Amino acid sequence: MTTYPVRDSATMLRRNLKRMLRYPSMTVTLVAMPVIFLLLFVFILGETLGAGINGGGRAAYANYVAPAIIMMTVMSTVQGTAISVAMDMTEGIITRFRTMHIARVSVLTGHVIGSVLQAMLAVGIVTLVALAVGFRPTAGPLEWLATAGFLTVLAFAFVWLCVALGLAAGTVETASNTPMVLVLLPFLGSGFVPTDSMPAAVRWFAEYQPFTPIIEALRGLLTDAPVGNTVWIALAWCAVIALGGYLWSKRLFDRAS
Template sequence: MNALSDFTTLVRRNFRHAMRTPLALFNALIVPVFLIFMMVYVFGGAFSVGVAYIDYVTPGLIITAIGYGISATAIAVNADMTTGFIDRLRVMAVSRAAVLGAHVVLTTLRSLVAITLIVAIALAIGFRPSATFAQWLGVIGLVVLTVVALSWLAVAFGLAAGTPESAGMAAVPLMLLPFLSSAFVPAGTMGPGVRQFAEYQPFTPIIETLRGLLTGRPSAGTAVTAVAWCLGLTLVGYLLARANFTKRG
């Protein structure tokens, strides 16, 4: 019961801190909205993907929205460590799991708000998913798995970095990788080298699984790969975070 109370208290505390950081809110909410208008109305006419471009690009924008909220998590974790906040908690009867887990929960909630906004705008400008209720549940489940996986990596980066600035930079690859996936154009249309990278990096199977679920044509093989990537990244991020937390103690 004490652990749950600690967890709830720290989530509320992190939420208040996040609301006082305009740049973090801008990256998490405004940038993904800007991207959806840019990709659909500026670049969308240049791509031939076999379906309406808004239907093709929305799954990629969902994942991109997650990536843009990750750097704020790494910075917040590092700030807690470098300012001594975590050190103060160590000498108190506070659950160690709650200290880091609260950041993961807040990132998940913030990402879900951004994704809801993205989907609402996409629906308003022509996105027409044909997913069943069960497939929508699959979309939500995979999105949560992806957010949790990237959140733990961001927590690990924040603990390992020496300054908040370097923590934010460490999370940049997670923001850029969706642009080198099938988020905006099919991987098969890319040049040699880039195509192979796009096909075998983690975001492509995740995006393709979301795309299949939203269009009512899910692929079991892609889904298994996507879930495996999410679980693997979660495990790596958690173990690195725990090791860094113990090392810096």
């Protein structure tokens, strides 16, 4: 019999979307963290940090920090992918899938596409909250379109990484903890304060880790500011992470099968 990867992937996508609808608490939890960070940094720390960065106070700091929080929303959401994959691996459903005549690639593809859609939904919610608390982007229609495309690429890359982390985790608990580094690393970048305000060793790390060009590219797109080659550096990081995550996931899934 012949397998149909596209048809089987669509079936697995429907399965994952139905699970998201059945357990909305996970989506709410993953979205809640960036919203809390946004409110904390704008309303509690915004006046002081805004004055120190550009002398503009809370309103100016909202424009500075919102792109970083939007990026962190993607990182927060894709954590759920690792958890979902680990649940499938530990609950026996993958063993059942192996007895069915379906394309092997569809099992992971369903997770990836479903998680990208979930991430973009979460980004939309957090962006609305950011606008409500004072974020005032100056991007035009083309910049907004480019931003949506950039965030989709970002989500796709890190979803594959989280698929690999979920496959590598021995338990669901491990899968829920390992991707936390994706939420913590932006704090060691230019998301909340400029890198030139950091000590030398921390500044070096901040400037060369992947999240700094990603944040700067997103900030430039949303504020219509010159980005130079930052977007290309960010896309190169995304390509490396996507390829690495895919190859790692494929190896682990084939080994488990």
